[in-house]
Amino acid sequence: MKRMLLRGLFGFVIVMLALPSGMAQQGLCRLSITMLNSNRHVLGEVNTECSWPRAPFGNWGVESNFGGRTNAFQFAGWKGEDNLLQWDSCTSDCQRDTDYSCLWYNHDSNANGYCDDQVSNAEYSYATIWVDMYGRNCPYDSNRDGSCDWGGCYGITQFSVSGQYLTLYELDDWLGGDDYVGNLSVDSGCCTVSNLSCTPRSCYARYSQTYPTVSYYPGPLNTTANVRMRIDWGSFIDYSGICAQLGHWDPGYNCH
C-alpha cells in the first residue's frame, strides 16, 4: 500500500515536472457570441434593385465585424418572398405616401392613410462567432462533492465587444453581384454582457442591453435598427488533455 502511494506520488511529480509552467492553465473556455438586430426601419429612398426581373423586392444581407453576408434573415424585411423576408429595394417604383394598399411599403409613419416607410421589428441574428479564452485553470472540485466548483469557465463574469457595424447589401443570385445599400454604425457602447454566469464547465445564455444604430452612410440616417449581443453558451475545453491527466493523480480534477 505504502509502495503504491509512493509510486502515485512519484508519478504525480513526474507529470508536474514534464508539463510547462502554469500546467493547470492549459484549458480554454469557448464562448459562442451572437449579434442580433431588431426594430429595423427603412425610412427613406432605396433604389438598389430596380432591374427586371428582380425588382422591386430583395433580401438584404449583412457584412459585419463578425461575419459575411448570407441569403437568410440577417436584416429581415417584411415582404414574404422566396421563403425570405424582403424589402422594397426600388422605392422609386412607387412614390411614398401614395401607397394606400400598402403593397410597396408596410407602415404609415405620418398617419395620413398612405404607407410611406418600411418596418420590421422581430429580432434576428446576423453573425455568430466563437471566441476562445485561453489560460483557464482545469475545473476542480475543492470540497469533494463531485461537482467542479473552481477553474474552467468559472469567474468569467462579463464579455464585451467594440466597433460594431452592419454593412447592408441587397443580395443577388449568380447573374449579378450584390448591391450595396448602406452602412450602419452601432452606438459606441455596444456591447457588453455584464451579468455572465459561468460554472467551471459551462456558461449560461445572457444578453447585453440594446443599442441603437447612430449613423448611416450614405446619409441621412434613413435606415435604423437596434442591436444587442447574446452570449449563447460557454464551454470548457481541455484541448491539450492535461486536465484529464491531472485527474489520474488528483481526484479533485475528476469532477462534473
Add this chain to the structure above:
Amino acid sequence: MNNLKKVLLVTGALFCLESGGWAETLKVQVVDAKTGGPVQATVSAIGALPRLESVRTDQEGVVVLDLSSLESVSAIVKTSTHGERCLGEEETKEGMVVVRMEPSLRVFGVVRDPSGNPLRKATVKLVYRDDPKCRIRFDRADEVTNERGEYVLRNVDMTKDLAVVVRHDLYAERTLTKGEILTAPEGPSSNTKEIDVDLVERP
C-alpha cells in the same frame, strides 16, 4: 534635490510613454498579395481581457488597435473580398503585422435532383479546416437554394483547405473538393466559379 526629483519624474513618464507602459498598440496592414494595394478589412483582437476589440482599416489598409498588453494576443482579419486570416500570438507580439491576402471567389450554381430538376431547400455549406492558432472563429450559416435551385457562396477563401457539402433530405449528400472548385468554369468575371451540383438517390 527637488531638481533631481523633477528629472526622475519626467524621465519616468517619458519611459512609460516610450515603452507603452500604460497600453500597447497592435498595427495591422492588410494588402492584396498580388498588387500590394490596400484591402478593406476589419481586425478583431483578443488578449487576456474578456474583450474583443474591433477596428476597420483606413484607406491605406491599416488598423491600429489599443490593447492593454501585447501578450497572448490573437486576432482575425476579416474582409468581404479576400476571405479571412487568423493571426496567432507569435505574429502579434511584435505589435506590427503585414497581412497579404489573395482575392476570394464567388461560387454559384444550381443544385438538381436525379431527374435534372432544380432542387429548392438544399443546403450548401462551406467548411474550412480548423486553424489551431485561431482563437476567434466565424460560424458560417448554411446557404439554402432558392425556388430555382440556385445557390451562391460569397467570399470563398481558396488559400485555405476547404470543402463544400451539399445536402437535401431526399438525396445522397455530395461533397465538392477544393480541386473541383479550382477547375470549374469561370462565371461572368474572373473571381467567380460556376458549379452545378447533381444529387443522386441514396444507396
